[in-house]
Amino acid sequence: MKRITSGIVGLVCTALLCVTSAYAQKLTVESPNKKISVGLFNQQNANSGEWYLKVSYVENGKATEAIQQINLGLVRADQEFAKELAFVKAGKPVVINEQYKAVHGKRALRSNSANELAVSFQNPDKTKLNVIIRAYNDGMAFRYEFPDKREAIAVKDELTSYTIPKETNRWMEKWNAANEGLYLTMADDKVQQQEWCYPALFNTKDKAAWFLLHEADLDRNYCGTKLSNTVDITKYKLTFPNPKDGRGTGVVEPTISFPWRSPWRVVIMGTLQDVVTSTLVDDVSRPSILKNTDWIKPGVASWNYWSSNHGTKDYKIVTKFADLAADMNWPYTLLDWEWDSMGNGGKLEDALTYIKAKGIKPLMWYNSGGNHTTVTSTPKDRMLTHESRVEEFTKLNKLGVVGVKIDFFESEKQNMIQYYLDILDDAAKFNIMVYFHGCLVPRGWERTYPHLMTYEAVRGAEWYNNTPEFTMPAPEHNTILPFTRNVVGGMDYTPVTFTNSQFPHVTSYGHELALSVIFESGLQHMADRPEGYYALPDAPKAFLRDVPNAWDDTKLLDGTPGKDVTLARRKGNSWYIGGINAEQREKRKNIKLDFLANGTKYKMTLIADGAHDKDFATSYLSVDKTSAFDVRMLRRGGFAAVITPIE
Template structure:
C-alpha cells in the first residue's frame, strides 16, 4: 500500500530523501511542522518523526530524528511496523480554566492525526500526533480490547544536533539538582531529569522536552544520552529507586495509551508562557473547585528545622501569617511531638482563633523511603487515608504536604494519584515534596496545589554550595522546571539559615513574582519580614500566588530574567540577575498594560548594598519605560495598580 501524503493548510514540504515517505502535520499558525518518515521505501520497518520550526526567513530542523516504538513482553512494535492508514487531520480546540497557575483562562488548538500500524504478529499500534502553536505532542496507543502485558522498553529518543545548547539536570529521584549548560564537545553523558531545555543549533528557536498525562497505566520516564551524547532516549526508573520496591517496567492492560511526549517550541517567551503540559492532560471530573484556594503560607522549617516541635514557635508563625495577611501556616514534621506549652490540638485551636488555616506534613511512609520521621504510614493505604482525612477535617486542617517518594515507578505513580483522589473526597488540598516533577496532574486533580522537585531554599541548610550557585540557578528555573508546573521553592528569605545568601534583598523579593506556586511558602523567620521597609512588607502582603496571565519580558537562562504577572487589573513584575561581576541597568517597557489607563507603579529595587532597598513611586502607562538598577546578584519588584480617572 502506498502511503498518501497529508498536507495541512495547503503547505508543501520538500522530501529530504527521495525514498522517504512522510505524513506532514502543521500547527494552526503554520510555524511548527511534524513530519512522520519511514526508514523503508515500502513503508514497512522503523519510523521516526522530524520536527521543524518555520520563521519568516527560514525553516529550522530542530529535531532531525525522533525515534519511535515500544517493546512489549509478547512482541515488538518498532522494527517492522507496516503502515495501515492515517486519519484526516482533525482540529482539536479547547477552552478551560484552572483555579491557579500561570494563566486563569486556557485556550489552545492543535491539528491531530492518528497513524495506524501493524507488526508482523498482526498486532496494532497507533501513533497519535498533535501540532500545537507552541509545540508538538505524540503518544502511543494499543487499540485492541484485550490483553495484559509488561512494556519492556520504550524506544522514543530525541536526536539533538550537537551545536544545540542545552540546559539539563542530572537525574536524582527527588529532582533537586542543579541545571548545567552544555553544547558541542562539552556534553556529559548520563541520565537526566525532566524537563530539558534546548536552543536550536541556528538559534532560531527554543524547545523543552517533557511528558504529560502520566497515569496509573505507566511509570515516569527520564532522559538518557549514555549511548550517544546527542540522542536522549526515554528511560524507565532504576530498579534500585525507592529502596528497590516496585517494578521498574510498567504493566499495562489493553486498550492502552501512553503518556504524551511533549515538545514545547518557540521563542523563550513562548516556552515560559506555555501551558502545553496541562493542555494535553486529562480534564478534571471534579464537580466543584470552590474549596481550592491558593495563598501564601508561613513556614518554620527553614529557619528552625525543629520548629513544629515547639508550640511557641508554631504560634509565632501563626502570628506572622496574621500580620502579613497570609491565609495559611504549615505544621511541618514533628507536629506529633509538639511540646513547650501545648500539643497539636492546642496549636490548631490557636491557629484557628487567629483566623488562619492550617496545613500539615506527612511522611509518605512505606518501605520505599528510608526516612523514619513520624507520622509515618498514615497516607500509605486507602483505609489509613480515610481515617486520617476524617480526623483532619474535624480538626479544621485544609491541606496536607506528603514527603519522601523517592521513585517514579508505576506503583508510586498509582500512590500519588490514590492520595489525590482520596483527598478530594474530603475537599483536602495536597502538595508533594521529595517527589516527581509535574506531569499535568493539576488539570486532572486541581486539589494538587504544588510540588517541590526543585533545589530550593531548603538547600541553604544542606551545605555551603547553594550560597554560590543560587543566583544562577534562580535565573534558570523560570525557563525549565517552573515552565511545566507549580514549584515549591520556598522563596523570599532575607535572613540567613545555616548558610548565608549571596543574593540581594531585591533578588529575594522578586522571587515572589518569578516563582509560581499556588501555595507559596515564604520561608523566612518572622523578624525577616517584620524588619522590612514598609513598601517591601506591603508588597509581600498583597502579591498573589495564582495568576490571570504571565509574560516573559526579558531574560536568558543562567544570566537574568524579568517576568510580569497579572491578577485582575493589577500587574506585578519581578526581575533578577545572576551576574557576579557587574551591576546592570534594565529598561522595562510596559507595552502589555491596558491602553488609555494610568497606573501607580511602586518600584522596589536594590539599594546601596545587597541588604538595602531603594523604592520610588511613579505614574506610568503602556508607553512608559521604567529604568531600574540591579546590583550584582540583584533584583527588583514592581506593582502596577490602575489609577481612577
C-alpha cells in the same frame, strides 16, 4: 474537541496532512499558526521498517530543523513495535479546540488548540499500534496507542529517543530521584553522557528555536520516564526508572491494560517567551475530575522549617508563625514534621485552636511512609493505604486542616504513580488540598486534579539548610528555573528569605523579593523567620502582604537562562513584575510596559536594589502602555514592582 467535517477536509489537508509520493516523508502535521511542523519519516525509505518524526520551526520566514529525529517504537513482553512496522493509514485530520479554566498556575484561561493526526501501523504479527501526533502553536506532542482489547502485559522498553546535535546548547539536570539537582549548561565537547531529569531545555545552534522536552498525562497505566544519552551522546532515549529507586520496591517495567494510551511526549517550542508562558503540559492532560472547585484556595503560607528545623516541635514557634501569617495577610501556615511530638506550652490541638483563632488555615506535613523510603520521621504511615488515608482525612476535616504536604516518594515506578493518584483521589473526597515533596516533576496532574497545589522537585531554598555548596550557584540557578522546571507546573521553592539559615545566601534583598513573582506555586511558602519580614521597610512589606500566587496571565519581558530574567504576572487589573540578576556585575535594564491595557493610567511602585545588597530603593511612577522604566540591579540583585490602575 471537534472533528473536521468532510466539506472542508480538502482545505485543511494542504496544511495538516501531506502524504507524499516518495516513501521518505510520509506525512506532515502543521500547527495552526504554521510555525511548527512535524514530519513522519521512514528510516528505510520504504512503507515498512523503522519510523521517526522530525520537527521544524519557522520564525520570521526562516526555517530551522529544531529536532532532526525522534525515533519511535515500543517493546512489549510479547511483541516488538519498532523495526518492522508497516504503515497502514493516516486517519482524518482533527482540529483540537478546547477552552478551560485553571484554579491556579501561570494563566487562568487556557486554550488547548492544535491540529491532530492519528497514524496506524501494524507489526509482522498484524498487531496494531497507533501514533497520535499533535502540532501546537507552542510545540508538539505525540503518544502511542494500542487500540485493541486483550489481557494486560508488561512493556519491556520504550524506544522513543530525541536526536540532538552536540552543538545545540542545553540546560539539563542529572537524574536524581527527588529531582533536586542543579542545572548544567552544555554544548559541543562539554556535553556529558548521563541519565537526566525532566524537563530539559535546548537552543538550536542558530539560536532560532528553543525547546523543552517533557512528558504529560501520566496515569496508573504506565511509569514515569527520564532521558538518557548513555549509549549515544546525541540521542536522548526515554528510560524507565532504575531498579534501586524506592529502595528496590516496585517493578521497573510497567504492566499496561488495554486499550492503552501512553503519556504524551511533549516538546514545548518557540521563542523563550513561548516556552516560559506555555501551558502545554496541562493542555494535553485530562480535564478536571472535580465538578466543584470552590474549596480550592491558592495562597501564601508561613513556614518555620527553614529558620528552625525542629520548629513545629515547639508550640511557641508554631504560634509565632501563625501570628506572622495573620500580620502579613497570608491565609495559611504549615506545621511541618514533628507536629505529633509538639511541646513547650501546647500540643497539636492547642496549636490548631490558636491558628484558627487568628483566622489562619493550617496545613500539615506527612511522611509518605512505606518501605520505599528510609526516612523514619513521623507520622509515617498514615497516607500509605486507602483505609489509613480515609481515617486521617476524616480527622483533619474535624480539626479544620485544609491541606497536606506529603514527602519522600523517591521513585517514579508504576506502583508509585498509582500511589500518588490514589492519594489525590481520596483527598478530593474530603476537600483536602495536596502538595508533594521529595517527588516527581509535574506531569499535568494540576489540570486533572486541581487540588494538587504544587510540587517540590526542585533545589530550592531548603538547600541553604543542607550544604554550603548552594550559596554561590543559587543566583544562576534561580534564573534557570523560570525557563525549565517552573514552566511545567507549580514549584515549591520556598522563596523570599532576607535572613540566613544554616548557610548564607549572596542574593540581594531585591533579588529575594522578586522571587515572590518569578516563581509560581499554588501554595507559596515564604520561608524566612518572622523577624526577617517584620524588619522590612514599609514598601517591600506591603508588597509581600498583597502579592498573589495564582495568576491570570504571565509574560516574559526579558531574560536568558543563567544570566537574568524579568517576568510580569497579572492578577485582575494589576500587574506584578519581578526581575533578578545572576551575574557578578551590576546591570541596568530598560523595561517596556507595552503589555498594559490601552487608555488606562497606572500607578507603579518600584522596589529595586539600594546602595548595597541589604538595602532597597523605592520609587513611585505614573505609567501607561507607552511607558518604560529604567532599573538598576546589583550583582546577584533584583527588583519587584506592582502596577495598579488609577481609579
